[in-house]
Amino acid sequence: RLAQADEAAFGIVAAEAGATANHPLMELEDLELALKKGQLRLHYQPQIEVSTGRVIGVEALVRLAGESGNLELPGSIIPAAEASGTITRIGEWVLETACAQAADWANQGLPPVRCAVNLSLAQVQHESQVERIVEIITDSGVSPGQIEIELTETSDPSDPDEVSQRLKPILDLGVSLALDDLGTGYATLSLLRRLPVEKVKIDRSFVSGLGAAHNRMEGLRAIVEMGQGLGLTVLAEGVERAEQYDTLRALGCDSYQGYYFSPALPAAELATLIARNASH
Ligand code: C2E
Ligand code: MG
Ligand code: MG
Ligand code: MG
DSSP states (O other), X not given: OOSOXXXXXXXXXXXXXXXXSSXXXXXXXXXXXXXXXXXXXXXXXXXXXXXXXXXXXXXXXXXXXXXXXXXXXXXXXXHHHHHHSTHHHHHHHHHHHHXXXXXXXXXXXXXXXXXXXXXXXXXXXXXHHHHHHHHHHHHHTOOGGGEEEEEEOOSSOOOHHHHHHHXXXXXXXXXXXXXXXXXXXXXXXHHHHHSOOOEEEEOHHHHHTSSTTOOOHHHHHHHHHHHHHTTOEEEEOOOOSHHHHHHHHHTTOOEEOBTTTBOOBOHHHHHHHHHHHHTO
């Protein structure tokens, strides 16, 4: 085990697990209001390099702070926001906040970690949206090489060439690109061929099938080999148990995220974790 998840982290796991993931879709006005009232938060989940045990990156994940102090997971937020177009404004807030945080960590002298931000395809439909994204990154003072964009291959068969064109001004800054939820999408291979992807993130559903009753090891091996064969960094999502971690390491997976190491944490706790991790 690379890092002993401490009690605080388990507390957060419990808090995140207890968050209302499946409540009815919020009213669209509520989302706008939540943004205006400053009820959005970002938590950051560490990404660990298997060969060294080092935290090499974090993923920014949005949370909605409810009136009663509870935290809602984005499962309930993102689909509604994508459908209504609010995702553009939420996404801008997320990017602004994550870039500022990454710049701040660098200024604090924390060991450099890459900060990954999820981007919906709905956020890059129009040139003006892309211009705004470029502006946010540039204005934040972050070194663009520290920022990674995670694009999810949805069930929506969008034109990879068009997506590639849209992303170009962002990637030209030096921002890197990861393909999220690999194995769940519609046109993964054509996206991988056409986009300058540096990292693939294997969806949690493949990892959760490991060990215990199931054995999805061969499927996972094929995905890891494909990713590495294409020269990409391969990260496994949703690693919760030692046997899953052991299997991924045996398969040569480069890095992972999951409750086994840590859930997403508030920025200050994440900074403490990184500092502690770097001193081991
Ligand atoms: P994702 O990008 O695939 O993020 C990984 C999700 O898995 C996160 O859920 C994370 O909390 C959860 N997770 C991490 N480790 C484990 C584990 O060991 N076990 C289990 N069971 N779950 C784990 P979360 O935060 O609820 O986010 C869900 C999805 O919402 C994300 O999936 C992403 O697609 C979307 N999302 C989150 N934040 C944003 C955002 O700022 N913008 C956009 N466009 N989408 C976002
Ligand atoms: Mg993601
Ligand atoms: Mg993912
Ligand atoms: Mg996923």
